[in-house]
Amino acid sequence: MINLAEIKATKRSYLDLESNLVIMGLFEEKNLTPNQKKLDDILNHQISNA
Numbered sequence: 001m002i003n004l005a006e007i008k009a010t011k012r013s014y015l016d017l018e019s020n021l022v023i024m025g026l027f028e029e030k031n032l033t034p035n036q037k038k039l040d041d042i043l044n045h046q047i048s049n050a
Contacts, residue, residue: 015039 013035014022030048040047
């Protein structure tokens with residue numbers, strides 16, 4: 001179990017953040033936004049393959 005000590009909300013792109021956890025909305029159809037596609041590429045397509 002993980003206990004979060006702090007939650008920060010930002011309007012910055014998550015591509016510019018250093019974080020151990022990223023929470024984002026994703027629908028079942030997996031229609032990724034351009035930024036989500038970039039993140040998916042960085043993560044070796046772990047989002048689109050989930």
